[in-house]
Amino acid sequence: MIALQLTTEGRLKHFLTVEGLSRNLLTEILDTAESFVGGPGQPIKKVPLLRGKTIVNLFFENSTRTRTTFELAAKRLSADVLNMSIATSSTAKGESLLDTIRNLEAMFVDMFVVRHNISGSAHFIAQHTAPHISVINAGDGQHAHPTQAMLDMFTIRQIKPDFAKLRVAIIGDILHSRVARSQIQALNTLGAAEVRVIAPKTLLPTHVESLGVSVCHSLTEGLKDIDVIIMLRLQKERMASALLPSEAEYFKCFGLTESKLKIAKTDAIVMHPGPINRGVEIESSVADGPQSVILRQVSNGIAVRMAILSMAMQPQGGG
Amino acid sequence: MSLDKLEINNLLDTLEASLRQTVAQRGLANPLMVGIRTGGVWVAEELHRRLGIAAPVGLLDISFYRDDFSQIGMYPNVKPSQLPPNIEGRDIILVDDVFYTGRTARAALNEIFDYGRPRQVVLAVLIERLGKQIPISPDCVGRNIALSPEQRVKLSYPPLAIQIESQGRP
Numbered sequence: 001m002i003a004l005q006l007t008t009e010g011r012l013k014h015f016l017t018v019e020g021l022s023r024n025l026l027t028e029i030l031d032t033a034e035s036f037v038g039g040p041g042q043p044i045k046k047v048p049l050l051r052g053k054t055i056v057n058l059f060f061e062n063s064t065r066t067r068t069t070f071e072l073a074a075k076r077l078s079a080d081v082l083n084m085s086i087a088t089s090s091t092a093k094g095e096s097l098l099d100t101i102r103n104l105e106a107m108f109v110d111m112f113v114v115r116h117n118i119s120g121s122a123h124f125i126a127q128h129t130a131p132h133i134s135v136i137n138a139g140d141g142q143h144a145h146p147t148q149a150m151l152d153m154f155t156i157r158q159i160k161p162d163f164a165k166l167r168v169a170i171i172g173d174i175l176h177s178r179v180a181r182s183q184i185q186a187l188n189t190l191g192a193a194e195v196r197v198i199a200p201k202t203l204l205p206t207h208v209e210s211l212g213v214s215v216c217h218s219l220t221e222g223l224k225d226i227d228v229i230i231m232l233r234l235q236k237e238r239m240a241s242a243l244l245p246s247e248a249e250y251f252k253c254f255g256l257t258e259s260k261l262k263i264a265k266t267d268a269i270v271m272h273p274g275p276i277n278r279g280v281e282i283e284s285s286v287a288d289g290p291q292s293v294i295l296r297q298v299s300n301g302i303a304v305r306m307a308i309l310s311m312a313m314q315p316q317g318g319g
Numbered sequence: 320m321s322l323d324k325l326e327i328n329n330l331l332d333t334l335e336a337s338l339r340q341t342v343a344q345r346g347l348a349n350p351l352m353v354g355i356r357t358g359g360v361w362v363a364e365e366l367h368r369r370l371g372i373a374a375p376v377g378l379l380d381i382s383f384y385r386d387d388f389s390q391i392g393m394y395p396n397v398k399p400s401q402l403p404p405n406i407e408g409r410d411i412i413l414v415d416d417v418f419y420t421g422r423t424a425r426a427a428l429n430e431i432f433d434y435g436r437p438r439q440v441v442l443a444v445l446i447e448r449l450g451k452q453i454p455i456s457p458d459c460v461g462r463n464i465a466l467s468p469e470q471r472v473k474l475s476y477p478p479l480a481i482q483i484e485s486q487g488r489p
Contacts, residue, residue, distance in 0.1 A: 011392070028395075035380075035397035045400075045433070047383035314392030 004126055012311045014126045014135045017144040018185040026189055030154050032307035033300070036076070044302055049310050050079035053110045059138070060086045060116040065274055065298060066138050066148070070113050073305035082109070098128055105130050111313060112136070119143035119178075134312040142178050148273050149182035151304040153190060155297050156228055159269055163187070167194040167225050169264075170213075172232035172254060172281050175203045175243075179273045180232055181211070188212045198222035200254065202243040219254050223263040231256055231272045231282050247280050257283045261291065269293050327479055330445055330461035331362075335369050337459040338412065338443050342370075345439060347410040353377035355427050356398060358416030358474040362445050365479060366414060377402045379413075384426035400430065407435040417472045418444040421455040428455075446472055446481070
């Protein structure tokens with residue numbers, strides 16, 4: 001899995017998961033993203049780096065933020081972009097995934113950006129696609145969402161540059177969250193002082209400690225000494241079984257309110273990968289408050305995805 | 320080859336004189352001096368001081384405009400370019416340390432024109448070495464030298480100094 005992502009020279013070929021990637025490579029992604037950001041508040045300039053390349057956004061699952069920022073990132077790099085929402089296309093007519101891929105390959109595409117509701121889909125495509133094509137995972141099932149994790153790391157580093165000093169709390173539906181998994185891996189690789197997950201037992205995977213996190217079941221206790229608060233969306237659509245008494249009950253125990261926010265460090269930042277459920281996991285006044293960097297995360301998504309697209313599109317086989 | 324012999328100050332004097340002449344001849348008004356990272360910025364800062372130009376030196380990182388991405392890939396440590404937001408109608412003095420194949424100047428011109436349409440651009444380089452590959456030439460040159468392909472000119476700063484290195488040396 002790790003070997004699949006890198007060339008023999010250790011360069012990024014596919015970006016499927018943060019797991020197993022070195023601190024150097026993650027830092028290189030963040031540094032490259034930095035170079036695309038013009039300055040504070042400045043729009044990102046269009047550069048001719050990927051002119052003539054074709055990138056296909058292959059989305060088997062709904063997404064607004066991720067797809068649009070991937071599209072903007074590709075366009076800022078001067079690549080041509082095709083957006084395919086597969087629910088409305090050939091697979092609905094019975095075409096297999098690999099046949100869809102083969103057909104797109106025949107159109108001389110250079111990269112697939114894949115979002116799928118089944119874990120491992122991006123790996124599967126990376127294993128079976130033509131060797132010159134790169135695959136970027138834009139979220140697969142409950143497994144990974146590595147570009148989201150990297151834009152979160154980028155946002156954290158912009159505000160709090162030294163990961164070694166940071167205590168980070170990830171709060172909410174860890175069980176169903178591919179974002180949380182990728183964030184935990186990235187934070188540990190970058191050397192965060194502590195990654196703390198705060199959630200009811202029913203929303204934590206078994207043996208969650210093995211991911212390298214400390215565990216807390218109370219928000220009021222867990223927020224102490226925290227520098228970075230990452231709220232997760234309560235994934236109602238994945239909540240098949242009765243894991244929670246009610247949304248109101250959940251908000252009472254695990255919703256981030258202004259008064260609970262005061263328990264964390266005074267300069268703590270509040271993050272959320274979106275979309276947010278106001279009044280379910282986060283109070284509106286916190287989401288829109290001065291400590292929130294939620295919209296900054298969205299802006300940073302463009303530069304970070306530009307970095308990942310261009311790094312994966314580098315010539316292979318040395319040079 | 321020790322480039323002490325090239326005496327950096329002599330090169331700068333020659334380049335400054337040539338630039339003054341060009342500025343007068345072509346009627347450059349309120350010029351904006353732009354250095355190409357990294358060596359070009361150092362030379363630009365020196366010329367900027369000597370010519371007493373008011374507007375601060377603009378910085379250009381042409382890494383994203385290179386024509387060798389498909390052969391070489393990303394350049395590490397690319398820094399954002401810093402040009403004034405509006406260069407429409409401006410007179411620009413583009414400065415680099417070494418002019419060799421001409422590809423860097425091509426990339427720099429492309430990037431500049433993405434910011435706007437300057438009235439004119441003058442290209443000033445400290446050293447021009449033989450080997451150009453595209454029909455672009457500098458307007459002002461500190462010194463022309465012929466080097467073999469395995470040699471490369473290396474600038475350091477501060478203070479501004481030039482060395483000629485042979486590649487393959489550890």
